[in-house]
Amino acid sequence: MKEISQNTIESVDINGFQDDLLRWFEAEQRDLPWRKDKDPYKVWVSEIMLQQTRVDTVIPYFHRFIEQFPTIKDLSEADEEKVLKAWEGLGYYSRARNLQAAVREVHEKYGGRVPDTPKEISSLKGVGPYTAGAILSIAYGIPEPAVDGNVMRVLSRILSIWDDIAKPSSRKIFESSVRKLISHENPSYFNQALMELGALICTPTSPSCLLCPVREHCTAFYEGTQHELPVKTKTKKQRNVQLAAAVLIDDHERILIHKRPGKGLLANLWEFPMAEINIAYVSDKDQMKDVFSTQFGAKVEIQEMTGQIEHVFSHLTWNINVYKGKIIKLEKEKSDLKLVSLEEIKEFPFPVSHQKIWKQYLDSRG
DNA sequence: CAGTCGTGGGG
């Protein structure tokens, strides 16, 4: 049996820890666009974008989003299609739809002022325990915990907490730790500093303990267990889905696109007509014609298979056979089907997988 | 709780 210490929070010099952490953050924090002011709306947008997404990825999206939707009123009045287009490529698109729904609620119910109580802010769509604490502390200076993956990693090492951070129930342990450790003079910087430390120093695989401003407070550093913490069980591997998609053109050079359902994977994004196929079949052109005809009520002619696309999601992989074809006749108007020109297609939000399809088509077309 | 929900970068 491994001898481990646990819950050493009683032995932590809380004031010393706060001082060392905050001094480091004031000197070393990155110059990030959402740190220019404390506008709760901008803090909110940044926190939603940063969910499961790297800082470097978010930066250009944040700039464009705030330029296009500078205030809560602007985002409230925007078409969802525009919002999704601004989110295109960022992933987890329900974040964008939930953000707009929540912003509309703030606009109507709170007169455009982001609420500053845990109860009210947590009731907003897309605002979970982490985001609630982040907005309350960063925008309003309220000493609430904001426990993300960084904070769990950092505190698991400092306090030698061996609970599995993959389990939802573990977050409560870290929240209660933060409540004991948090600076009431500057909860905003305290929370941001814990995350910044996790991002820059106390990294997952090779933490830079010799550069760490709080290593003197760190149990894992003393015991040499920084590479064993945090404990995190791994996820199981995903399944594969075999699909066929087609770029279908009518005799006016217009392209047929399909709007995905409002729930589930890539909800409300547009795509080229696509259907799941049985790998057991040899998917020849005649069979693909039937697939697209029945699925989309369109009389089509498939010319050739132009390529294959593999796209990996968190929990599944798409293998897409891509076809090129012509539209003979659309049976009737459907709101989720549209014929668009080469110019118009740029206005619609597509998932990255179908951006690949479009790029491949344009290349093959010369 | 366990599965769903994206994407691009890095070891």
Add this chain to the structure above:
DNA sequence: TCCCCAAGACT
């Protein structure tokens, strides 16, 4: 190439 991951929330 493969796998893990990165400032989580929802069902």
